[in-house]
Amino acid sequence: MKPERQPMAPAALLLGVSTSRPNVTRARLWLTWVALLALLPSPKAAFAEERRDVLIPMSRRAGGPQLDTQVVTPAGDGPFPVVILNHGSPRTPADRVHRPTYKAATRWFLDRGFAVLIPSRRGYGRTKGAFAEGFGSCERPDYVKAARATAADIRAVVAWARAQPWVKRGAIIPIGQSAGGFGVIALAAESVPGVAGVINFAGGRGSPADGRNCSAKALREAARVFGRTATAPSLWVYSQNDRFFWPKLARGLYRAYRSESRSRSLYVQLPSYGRNGHGVFSAADGPEVWGPVVADYLRSLGFPVAAGPESLERRQREPALAAPPEGFLP
Numbered sequence: 001m002k003p004e005r006q007p008m009a010p011a012a013l014l015l016g017v018s019t020s021r022p023n024v025t026r027a028r029l030w031l032t033w034v035a036l037l038a039l040l041p042s043p044k045a046a047f048a049e050e051r052r053d054v055l056i057p058m059s060r061r062a063g064g065p066q067l068d069t070q071v072v073t074p075a076g077d078g079p080f081p082v083v084i085l086n087h088g089s090p091r092t093p094a095d096r097v098h099r100p101t102y103k104a105a106t107r108w109f110l111d112r113g114f115a116v117l118i119p120s121r122r123g124y125g126r127t128k129g130a131f132a133e134g135f136g137s138c139e140r141p142d143y144v145k146a147a148r149a150t151a152a153d154i155r156a157v158v159a160w161a162r163a164q165p166w167v168k169r170g171a172i173i174p175i176g177q178s179a180g181g182f183g184v185i186a187l188a189a190e191s192v193p194g195v196a197g198v199i200n201f202a203g204g205r206g207s208p209a210d211g212r213n214c215s216a217k218a219l220r221e222a223a224r225v226f227g228r229t230a231t232a233p234s235l236w237v238y239s240q241n242d243r244f245f246w247p248k249l250a251r252g253l254y255r256a257y258r259s260e261s262r263s264r265s266l267y268v269q270l271p272s273y274g275r276n277g278h279g280v281f282s283a284a285d286g287p288e289v290w291g292p293v294v295a296d297y298l299r300s301l302g303f304p305v306a307a308g309p310e311s312l313e314r315r316q317r318e319p320a321l322a323a324p325p326e327g328f329l330p
Contacts, residue, residue, distance in 0.1 A: 049075045049110065056119065056160045058153065065129035067153060068099075070118040072106055073166060080115040081171035081196075081303060082161050086154055087124065088178025089133060091208065099125035100282075108287040112295075112305050114173075117161060121153040133179065135205055138214035143182070143205045143222035150176075150183025155192055162194040173298070175199040177281045178244065185223065188232040188263065197233035197264075197301050199294065201281040202242055204253065210243035210276075219249070220256040227261035235297045236267040237290060239277020268293050 050073050055066035074080060087100040099120055106116045123131025132153075135146035154174050161167050172194045176184040181203025188198045205222075206214035213219060236257075238250040245253070247269060254267040273280040273289055280286045298305040 049073065054160075056157055058122070058156045065122050065127065067119045067121065067156060068126040069120070069157060069160075070101075070116075072110060072116040072118075074110045074113055074115060076113065078166040079168040080113060080166060081168050082115045082117060082173070083109050084117045084119065084154060084157050084161070084172065084174045086119065086150070086174060086176035086180030086183055087121070088176075088180050088202075089124075089205070093131075096124045096131065102282055104284050104287055105281060108291060112298075115167065117157055119153065119157045121150065135214075138206065138208060141206050141214045141218050143215075143219050144186075144225050146179075146205055147182045147186035147222060147226070150179060151186040151190060154180075154183055154187050155190065158187075158192055158194055170194055171196055171303070173197055173199065173301075175201065175281075176203060177201045178203065178278065179205055182222075185226050185230075185234060185236075185257070188234050189226040189229040191229075191231045195232050196303075197235070197297070199235045199237065199297065201237050201290070202239065202245055202250075202278050203236070204245040204249070207244040211246065213245075213249065216249055216252065220252050223253040223257040224260050227257035227259065227263075230257070230261040230263040230265075233264040233301065234266070235294070236265065237270060237281075237293060238268075239270045239273050239280050241272035241275075241277045243276045244278045266297065 050071075052071050054069050054071055056069050058065045058067065085100070085102045085105060090096060090098075100118055102116075102118055106118070109116050120127040121133070122129040123133070132149045133146050135141040135143050154176075158172055158174065161172055162169075173196055174184045174187055175198070176182070178201075181200035182205055183203075184198040185200050185203055187195070204213070204219055206219060208214065236250075236254050238245060238247065240247060242250065250269075251267065254265070258265060270277065270280060270289055270293070273283070273286075280289055283289075295305045
Protein backbone atom coordinates (compact mmCIF):
# COMPACT_ATOMS: atom_id res chain seq x y z
CA MET A 1 0.00 0.00 0.00
CA LYS A 2 1.46 3.34 -1.07
CA PRO A 3 1.83 5.90 1.67
CA GLU A 4 -0.63 8.79 1.46
CA ARG A 5 0.95 11.85 -0.16
CA GLN A 6 0.76 14.99 1.96
CA PRO A 7 -0.55 18.18 0.35
CA MET A 8 2.14 20.64 -0.54
CA ALA A 9 2.31 24.04 1.14
CA PRO A 10 1.82 27.05 -1.17
CA ALA A 11 5.48 28.03 -1.03
CA ALA A 12 6.54 24.47 -1.78
CA LEU A 13 4.21 24.32 -4.77
CA LEU A 14 5.76 27.43 -6.25
CA LEU A 15 9.35 26.28 -5.80
CA GLY A 16 8.78 22.61 -6.51
CA VAL A 17 9.69 21.49 -3.00
CA SER A 18 7.90 18.49 -1.57
CA THR A 19 6.91 18.51 2.09
CA SER A 20 6.45 14.78 2.19
CA ARG A 21 10.10 14.19 2.92
CA PRO A 22 10.98 14.05 6.59
CA ASN A 23 13.95 16.37 6.19
CA VAL A 24 11.79 19.33 5.13
CA THR A 25 11.49 21.29 8.32
CA ARG A 26 9.60 24.34 9.38
CA ALA A 27 12.83 26.30 9.12
CA ARG A 28 13.17 25.34 5.46
CA LEU A 29 9.61 26.39 4.73
CA TRP A 30 10.26 29.70 6.48
CA LEU A 31 13.30 30.31 4.30
CA THR A 32 11.21 29.44 1.26
CA TRP A 33 8.64 32.11 2.17
CA VAL A 34 11.42 34.67 2.73
CA ALA A 35 12.81 33.90 -0.72
CA LEU A 36 9.38 34.40 -2.26
CA LEU A 37 8.86 37.73 -0.53
CA ALA A 38 12.21 38.92 -1.80
CA LEU A 39 11.03 38.32 -5.37
CA LEU A 40 7.92 40.48 -4.94
CA PRO A 41 8.11 44.17 -5.99
CA SER A 42 8.33 46.45 -2.97
CA PRO A 43 5.49 48.98 -2.58
CA LYS A 44 6.26 52.61 -3.26
CA ALA A 45 7.21 54.37 -0.05
CA ALA A 46 4.82 57.13 1.03
CA PHE A 47 5.73 60.12 3.17
CA ALA A 48 3.90 60.81 6.38
CA GLU A 49 3.19 64.42 7.27
CA GLU A 50 6.41 65.81 8.68
CA ARG A 51 7.49 69.01 10.42
CA ARG A 52 11.09 70.03 10.88
CA ASP A 53 13.34 73.08 11.15
CA VAL A 54 16.17 73.75 8.73
CA LEU A 55 18.76 76.50 8.27
CA ILE A 56 18.83 77.73 4.67
CA PRO A 57 22.03 79.52 3.64
CA MET A 58 21.68 82.87 1.92
CA SER A 59 24.65 82.00 -0.30
CA ARG A 60 27.32 79.37 -0.84
CA ARG A 61 29.81 81.47 1.08
CA ALA A 62 30.77 79.80 4.35
CA GLY A 63 29.78 81.70 7.46
CA GLY A 64 27.04 83.72 5.77
CA PRO A 65 23.52 84.21 7.13
CA GLN A 66 21.28 81.17 7.44
CA LEU A 67 17.52 81.55 7.42
CA ASP A 68 15.65 79.67 10.13
CA THR A 69 12.88 77.93 8.21
CA GLN A 70 9.98 75.73 9.25
CA VAL A 71 9.39 72.95 6.72
CA VAL A 72 6.10 71.04 6.65
CA THR A 73 5.47 68.32 4.07
CA PRO A 74 2.08 66.68 3.55
CA ALA A 75 1.33 62.99 3.69
CA GLY A 76 1.79 61.35 0.32
CA ASP A 77 4.34 60.17 -2.19
CA GLY A 78 5.54 63.49 -3.60
CA PRO A 79 7.00 65.35 -5.28
CA PHE A 80 4.92 68.22 -3.93
CA PRO A 81 4.19 71.75 -5.07
CA VAL A 82 5.46 74.24 -2.49
CA VAL A 83 4.26 77.49 -0.98
CA ILE A 84 6.68 79.79 0.85
CA LEU A 85 4.88 81.89 3.47
CA ASN A 86 6.69 85.18 4.08
CA HIS A 87 5.99 87.34 7.11
CA GLY A 88 5.64 91.09 7.39
CA SER A 89 7.71 93.70 9.19
CA PRO A 90 6.16 94.94 12.46
CA ARG A 91 6.03 98.63 13.22
CA THR A 92 7.86 98.06 16.51
CA PRO A 93 11.40 96.69 16.00
CA ALA A 94 11.22 94.74 19.27
CA ASP A 95 8.45 92.60 17.76
CA ARG A 96 10.80 91.22 15.11
CA VAL A 97 11.89 88.52 17.56
CA HIS A 98 8.63 86.63 17.14
CA ARG A 99 8.71 83.56 14.94
CA PRO A 100 5.87 83.35 12.35
CA THR A 101 3.66 80.26 12.42
CA TYR A 102 0.67 80.65 10.05
CA LYS A 103 -1.05 77.60 11.53
CA ALA A 104 -4.39 77.94 9.73
CA ALA A 105 -2.83 78.85 6.37
CA THR A 106 -0.36 75.97 6.70
CA ARG A 107 -3.18 73.50 7.30
CA TRP A 108 -5.14 74.87 4.33
CA PHE A 109 -2.24 74.29 1.95
CA LEU A 110 -1.28 70.90 3.43
CA ASP A 111 -4.83 69.66 2.94
CA ARG A 112 -4.49 70.53 -0.74
CA GLY A 113 -1.22 68.69 -1.24
CA PHE A 114 1.24 71.56 -0.90
CA ALA A 115 4.40 71.48 1.17
CA VAL A 116 4.85 74.63 3.26
CA LEU A 117 8.03 76.58 4.02
CA ILE A 118 7.97 79.40 6.58
CA PRO A 119 11.29 81.27 6.67
CA SER A 120 12.33 83.97 9.09
CA ARG A 121 14.31 86.56 7.17
CA ARG A 122 17.50 88.27 8.30
CA GLY A 123 16.90 90.15 11.53
CA TYR A 124 13.68 88.30 12.40
CA GLY A 125 12.79 85.41 14.71
CA ARG A 126 15.61 82.93 15.27
CA THR A 127 17.53 83.95 12.16
CA LYS A 128 20.84 85.54 13.02
CA GLY A 129 22.24 88.53 11.18
CA ALA A 130 21.46 92.21 10.92
CA PHE A 131 18.08 93.51 9.82
CA ALA A 132 18.43 94.15 6.07
CA GLU A 133 15.06 95.60 5.05
CA GLY A 134 15.24 99.18 6.25
CA PHE A 135 13.91 101.80 3.82
CA GLY A 136 15.70 104.79 5.36
CA SER A 137 13.91 107.78 6.78
CA CYS A 138 10.19 108.32 6.58
CA GLU A 139 10.90 111.62 4.82
CA ARG A 140 12.84 109.93 1.99
CA PRO A 141 11.94 106.24 1.97
CA ASP A 142 13.62 103.84 -0.45
CA TYR A 143 10.95 101.19 -0.84
CA VAL A 144 12.60 99.59 -3.87
CA LYS A 145 15.78 98.83 -1.93
CA ALA A 146 13.82 97.48 1.04
CA ALA A 147 11.63 95.18 -1.06
CA ARG A 148 14.61 93.87 -3.00
CA ALA A 149 16.29 92.96 0.29
CA THR A 150 13.16 91.01 1.23
CA ALA A 151 13.19 89.33 -2.17
CA ALA A 152 16.83 88.29 -1.73
CA ASP A 153 15.92 86.21 1.33
CA ILE A 154 12.92 84.67 -0.43
CA ARG A 155 15.07 83.88 -3.47
CA ALA A 156 17.48 81.91 -1.26
CA VAL A 157 14.58 79.81 0.03
CA VAL A 158 13.35 79.19 -3.52
CA ALA A 159 16.83 78.02 -4.54
CA TRP A 160 16.98 75.64 -1.58
CA ALA A 161 13.52 74.25 -2.37
CA ARG A 162 14.44 73.60 -6.01
CA ALA A 163 17.30 71.36 -4.86
CA GLN A 164 15.05 69.10 -2.77
CA PRO A 165 14.00 65.78 -4.36
CA TRP A 166 10.52 66.00 -2.85
CA VAL A 167 9.73 69.37 -4.51
CA LYS A 168 7.88 69.36 -7.82
CA ARG A 169 9.72 71.15 -10.61
CA GLY A 170 8.43 74.60 -11.51
CA ALA A 171 5.75 74.49 -8.79
CA ILE A 172 6.90 77.00 -6.16
CA ILE A 173 4.49 79.75 -5.05
CA PRO A 174 5.98 82.48 -2.80
CA ILE A 175 3.24 84.11 -0.72
CA GLY A 176 3.82 87.21 1.34
CA GLN A 177 1.96 89.26 3.92
CA SER A 178 2.55 93.02 4.30
CA ALA A 179 6.33 93.60 3.80
CA GLY A 180 6.54 89.97 2.71
CA GLY A 181 3.81 90.66 0.17
CA PHE A 182 5.69 93.58 -1.33
CA GLY A 183 8.77 91.35 -1.27
CA VAL A 184 7.14 88.69 -3.45
CA ILE A 185 6.13 91.43 -5.92
CA ALA A 186 9.81 92.44 -6.08
CA LEU A 187 10.69 88.77 -6.56
CA ALA A 188 8.23 88.45 -9.45
CA ALA A 189 10.30 91.07 -11.26
CA GLU A 190 13.48 88.95 -11.12
CA SER A 191 12.61 85.90 -13.28
CA VAL A 192 13.48 83.41 -10.53
CA PRO A 193 13.63 79.79 -11.79
CA GLY A 194 11.04 77.45 -10.31
CA VAL A 195 8.50 80.14 -9.42
CA ALA A 196 5.07 79.47 -10.95
CA GLY A 197 3.46 82.62 -9.55
CA VAL A 198 3.28 84.82 -6.43
CA ILE A 199 0.54 85.93 -4.06
CA ASN A 200 0.66 89.31 -2.34
CA PHE A 201 -1.50 89.67 0.76
CA ALA A 202 -1.78 93.29 1.92
CA GLY A 203 1.66 94.10 0.55
CA GLY A 204 3.44 97.41 1.11
CA ARG A 205 5.96 99.26 3.28
CA GLY A 206 6.16 102.45 5.30
CA SER A 207 3.07 102.46 7.53
CA PRO A 208 4.04 104.19 10.81
CA ALA A 209 0.43 104.32 12.02
CA ASP A 210 -3.07 103.35 10.91
CA GLY A 211 -4.16 105.28 7.84
CA ARG A 212 -0.70 106.77 7.25
CA ASN A 213 2.17 106.07 4.89
CA CYS A 214 5.54 107.77 4.80
CA SER A 215 5.14 108.37 1.07
CA ALA A 216 2.31 106.89 -0.94
CA LYS A 217 3.92 108.39 -4.05
CA ALA A 218 7.22 106.56 -3.41
CA LEU A 219 5.34 103.32 -2.78
CA ARG A 220 3.46 103.63 -6.08
CA GLU A 221 6.72 104.35 -7.86
CA ALA A 222 8.27 101.22 -6.34
CA ALA A 223 5.34 99.15 -7.62
CA ARG A 224 5.83 100.72 -11.05
CA VAL A 225 9.53 99.79 -11.00
CA PHE A 226 8.75 96.16 -10.23
CA GLY A 227 6.08 96.03 -12.90
CA ARG A 228 8.57 96.95 -15.63
CA THR A 229 10.44 93.66 -15.39
CA ALA A 230 7.74 91.42 -13.94
CA THR A 231 7.47 87.98 -15.52
CA ALA A 232 5.76 85.77 -12.91
CA PRO A 233 1.95 85.89 -12.56
CA SER A 234 0.76 87.69 -9.43
CA LEU A 235 -2.35 87.83 -7.27
CA TRP A 236 -2.89 90.96 -5.15
CA VAL A 237 -5.29 90.54 -2.20
CA TYR A 238 -6.31 93.39 0.15
CA SER A 239 -9.14 93.82 2.64
CA GLN A 240 -11.65 96.64 2.60
CA ASN A 241 -10.70 97.70 6.15
CA ASP A 242 -6.92 97.30 5.91
CA ARG A 243 -5.53 100.06 8.16
CA PHE A 244 -1.98 99.76 6.83
CA PHE A 245 -2.73 99.90 3.11
CA TRP A 246 -6.31 101.07 2.68
CA PRO A 247 -8.26 100.47 -0.57
CA LYS A 248 -7.38 103.71 -2.36
CA LEU A 249 -3.68 103.21 -1.70
CA ALA A 250 -3.76 99.48 -2.49
CA ARG A 251 -5.55 100.04 -5.80
CA GLY A 252 -3.09 102.79 -6.63
CA LEU A 253 -0.19 100.39 -6.12
CA TYR A 254 -1.78 97.80 -8.37
CA ARG A 255 -2.60 100.34 -11.09
CA ALA A 256 0.98 101.64 -11.00
CA TYR A 257 2.25 98.09 -11.34
CA ARG A 258 -0.14 97.28 -14.18
CA SER A 259 0.81 100.46 -16.04
CA GLU A 260 4.28 99.00 -16.64
CA SER A 261 3.73 95.25 -16.46
CA ARG A 262 2.89 92.75 -19.17
CA SER A 263 2.72 89.80 -16.80
CA ARG A 264 -0.56 88.20 -15.75
CA SER A 265 -1.92 89.84 -12.60
CA LEU A 266 -5.14 90.07 -10.66
CA TYR A 267 -6.32 92.39 -7.88
CA VAL A 268 -8.99 91.24 -5.42
CA GLN A 269 -10.61 93.40 -2.74
CA LEU A 270 -11.84 91.23 0.11
CA PRO A 271 -14.65 92.45 2.39
CA SER A 272 -13.85 93.93 5.78
CA TYR A 273 -12.42 91.49 8.27
CA GLY A 274 -12.50 92.11 12.01
CA ARG A 275 -11.17 95.44 13.26
CA ASN A 276 -8.27 95.49 10.82
CA GLY A 277 -8.26 93.38 7.67
CA HIS A 278 -4.50 93.71 7.32
CA GLY A 279 -4.02 90.44 9.18
CA VAL A 280 -6.65 88.30 7.44
CA PHE A 281 -4.08 85.95 5.90
CA SER A 282 -2.65 84.89 9.26
CA ALA A 283 -5.98 84.75 11.12
CA ALA A 284 -7.29 81.46 12.47
CA ASP A 285 -10.39 81.68 10.27
CA GLY A 286 -8.65 83.56 7.47
CA PRO A 287 -8.82 80.66 4.99
CA GLU A 288 -12.61 80.90 5.08
CA VAL A 289 -12.24 84.41 3.64
CA TRP A 290 -9.34 84.12 1.21
CA GLY A 291 -9.43 80.38 0.47
CA PRO A 292 -11.82 80.51 -2.53
CA VAL A 293 -9.86 83.32 -4.17
CA VAL A 294 -6.51 81.58 -3.71
CA ALA A 295 -7.95 78.27 -4.88
CA ASP A 296 -9.12 79.82 -8.14
CA TYR A 297 -5.77 81.52 -8.69
CA LEU A 298 -3.91 78.24 -8.13
CA ARG A 299 -6.23 76.52 -10.57
CA SER A 300 -5.44 79.20 -13.15
CA LEU A 301 -1.76 78.25 -12.77
CA GLY A 302 -2.54 74.60 -13.43
CA PHE A 303 -2.70 73.25 -9.88
CA PRO A 304 -5.62 70.82 -9.27
CA VAL A 305 -7.22 72.74 -6.42
CA ALA A 306 -11.00 72.68 -6.19
CA ALA A 307 -12.73 76.06 -6.24
CA GLY A 308 -14.78 77.04 -3.24
CA PRO A 309 -18.53 77.74 -3.27
CA GLU A 310 -17.95 81.50 -3.22
CA SER A 311 -15.12 81.43 -5.74
CA LEU A 312 -13.71 84.41 -7.56
CA GLU A 313 -14.74 82.71 -10.79
CA ARG A 314 -18.38 82.89 -9.71
CA ARG A 315 -18.08 86.50 -8.58
CA GLN A 316 -16.55 87.52 -11.90
CA ARG A 317 -19.63 86.23 -13.69
CA GLU A 318 -21.83 88.63 -11.72
CA PRO A 319 -22.39 91.87 -13.68
CA ALA A 320 -21.81 94.09 -10.65
CA LEU A 321 -18.36 92.61 -10.11
CA ALA A 322 -17.33 91.84 -13.69
CA ALA A 323 -13.55 92.06 -14.03
CA PRO A 324 -11.39 93.13 -16.96
CA PRO A 325 -9.18 90.36 -18.41
CA GLU A 326 -6.06 91.39 -16.47
CA GLY A 327 -7.46 92.74 -13.25
CA PHE A 328 -10.25 92.78 -10.74
CA LEU A 329 -11.12 96.17 -9.30
CA PRO A 330 -14.50 96.56 -7.61
